[in-house]
Amino acid sequence: MEEELELLETQVEEITSGIEEFVPILPDWAMPVLVLALAFIVGLAIFRLVFGILNRMVAKRDLFWRSLVARTRRPLRLGLVVAALSIGVAVAPLSFEGRDLAQHGLLIAFMVLVAWALHTALHIWTTVHLRKFTLDAEDNFLARKHVTQSRILVRLAGWLIVILTVSAILMTFDGVRQWGVSLLAAGGAAGIVVGFAFQPVLKNLIAGIQLAVTQPIRIDDAVIVEGEWGWVEEITGTYVVIKVWDWRRLVVPLSYFIEQPFQNWTRDSSSLIGGVLLYLDHCADIKRLRTKTEEICRASKLWDGNVCHVQVNEFRERVMEVRILASARNAPRTYDLRCEIREEIITWIQREMPEALPRTRETVSVDGAGVAPQHGIGVVGR
Missing domain, CATH: 3.30.70.100 (Alpha-Beta Plaits)
Incomplete structure (x- = not known):
């Protein structure tokens, strides 16, 4: 591989020398830009070729693979462009500082690419898994269980991917490397500051994990919260949306369902x-x-x-x-x-x-001789 790169670099230098003989007025930065632009175009061309092949390969396969190829189009394009630019940076006539800066940018792009691909694959798997269940069924207990767990865990996994990616990116910069380590390991002075700053988020994050495991509420549960009766319409990573009977929406933090009492009318079944x-x-x-x-x-x-x-x-x-x-x-x-x-x-x-029907009864006392009481009225005394 090194020999091939050296050969490619030699060929690029020869081409560069030839171009410089014909165009001596080009500035020093022109050739590196042209090489990187050529690498970018090559990356796009390879993407079109690879994506077309993948589409043909999964045309007759199940929904998961077709969705995976369709949804990973942009991550795949970014990955191939990054790979092509990596080769371009290796062979381009860049200065030491320029090469180091370009490689650093490509490293960050690669980290973003990995996080993007993981999130996309997770979303596709969840979508395909939930196609087996429907909330419109009359007895939707099992569907509510799987939908709730899947949605909460996907959001939590998304937050985890973002935190890990941001931490890894920060660790590539010398000036803020400690922040990345602290954010990843939750230690040190920076970790304490971040922990206090994100305390509400972390509190709801932990509550979301508890909700996904213990499931005191599920999607489409009938609940009474703060004196309002309604259905659980949506569960996000930080809050729960309750659709009240008159179509109002009650937004409640996730931690509320761990710390406060509430009524769940459909905890064990829909009936x-x-x-x-x-x-x-x-x-x-x-x-x-x-x-x-x-x-x-x-x-x-x-x-x-x-x-x-x-x-x-x-x-x-x-x-x-x-x-x-x-x-x-x-x-x-x-x-x-x-x-x-x-x-x-x-x-x-x-x-x-x-x-x-409810009636009011009264006893009437008639006082007087020779007075005949009405029918149904008893004489108490005279």
């Missing part, structure tokens, strides 16, 4: 039990009410066939509290089922059992 409270008169016929409720549940397309109960929950002075429980496959269907049961049952009570 939920919804409750409907009725306040009826004490003479209400509970058996007829139970029969009608079961009839409403069986006729509803929202009911999942599991839970449908009617219970007298509590007695009060003037009314009794009756609770109806019914289950559905997910939170939106449960909410709609509760509304449907309310509408159907109150219409039926008004029509078929009006005596079950």
